[in-house]
Amino acid sequence: MTVTDEFLGNNETYAAAFSGPLALPPRRRLAVVACMDARLDIFSILGLREGDAHIIRNAGGAITEDAVRSLVISQRLLGTRHILLIHHTDCGMLTFTDDEFKTDIQHEVGMRPFWSPESFTDLDEDVRQSIRRIKASPFITHKSARGFVFDVGTGKLHEVK
Amino acid sequence: MTVTDEFLGNNETYAAAFSGPLALPPRRRLAVVACMDARLDIFSILGLREGDAHIIRNAGGAITEDAVRSLVISQRLLGTRHILLIHHTDCGMLTFTDDEFKTDIQHEVGMRPFWSPESFTDLDEDVRQSIRRIKASPFITHKSARGFVFDVGTGKLHEVK
Structure with a gap:
């Protein structure tokens, strides 16, 4: 049995106790942007219930172009009005530099990434950087954000x- | 009390029962890419425990350039080997077209998005599209993916x- 098959088995247990459809727009009008780290169970960390908030996650919890895309859809189409950013200690993004990461890939697969890996060296400063990107985006019209x-x-x- | 303050109160309860640090690399060598939808509690849906899997989420669960960035970091630096994609019924991405979304933004804020909103019209086909993008990426070297x-x-x- 593969790992995925095992988790599909867990889904049967989940579905057996499932209580039916909720509304599409997030009830608490919140969008969370967090790192993809395996140790971060965002629902449990914040005590969220299903239907409360959009959850956007990527390597580092960075405000990339794609995070902006997701936040704009979240705000314009589904009515969220607050942004909550979560980075974390012991983050993998602190363990490399963009240059060495891109060069390693170039050596292994031949093609150098045309995107920024978004590594960083200072956790708090990276949270502030993310908030600055939110404030600067012309597409994110609701700027309420805490990190x-x-x-x-x-x-x-x-x-x- | 703001919504964020309320969730910070929940975090105190979570931290009081917290059992200490886990290792950085995902234990089950899995990366999940899922939609940001508020109704999807990925840990519960799959029966994941903290430390099991990276969770990447954006509007639609699309394999964008940023999702590729996150998957490459997940595989190269933190050893994941399988990808599990989760889209869902009643998705907001089925409710608009990229052209009308970009034009609405252009009319409201003056600047037309230079990125694709990534709306779609067929759920199953969009999952297949995502898997094709994984297979085609030169940077994602471990192609095991189910949608x-x-x-x-x-x-x-x-x-x-």
């Missing part, structure tokens, strides 16, 4: 000012 | 072949 660092050792969120 | 549609009415995953 946090999740501590993978304690489970706590610390706000970045 | 599913989550039914927001029943809680069940249906595999797209």
Whole structure:
């Protein structure tokens, strides 16, 4: 049995207790942008219930062009009005540089990435950088955003000012 | 009290029962790419535990350049080897066209998006499209990928072949 098959088995248990469809627009008008890290269960960390908030996740929780795309769809079509950013301690994005990552790929597969890997060196500063990108985007019209660092050792969120 | 403050209160409860740091690389060597939809609690749908899998999410669960970036970091730096895609019924991405979305934004804020909104018209076909993009990317070197549609009415995953 593959890993995916095992998780499909878990889905049968989930569906057996499922209580039916909720509305499409997020009930709490919130969009969360968080790192893809395996240790971050965003629903549990924030006590979210199904239907509360959009969850956007990528490597680092970066405000990339694609995160902007998702936030614009979230705000314009589905009515979210607040953004909550979650980065975290012990992040993989702190362990390499963009240049070395791109060069390694170039050596292995022949083609150099035409995109920025978005590594960073300072967690709090990267959260501030993300908020600055939100403020600067002409497409994100609702600018209410707060940024946090999740501590993978304690489970706590610390706000970045 | 704002919505964010309320969720920060929930985080105190979460942290009080937190059991300490896990390893950085995903234990099950899995990366999930899913839609940002508020009704999709990926940990619960798949019975994932903290530390099992990377979770990448955006509007539609699309394989965009940023999803490729995240998958490449997931595979090269953190050892994941399987990709699981989750789209879902009643998706917001079925409710508009890219052209009308970009024109609406152009009329409201003056600047036309230079990115594709990635709307689609056929759920199963969009899952297949995503898998094709994975297969075609020179940067994603581990191609093992399966795609599913989550039914927001029943809680069940249906595999797209």
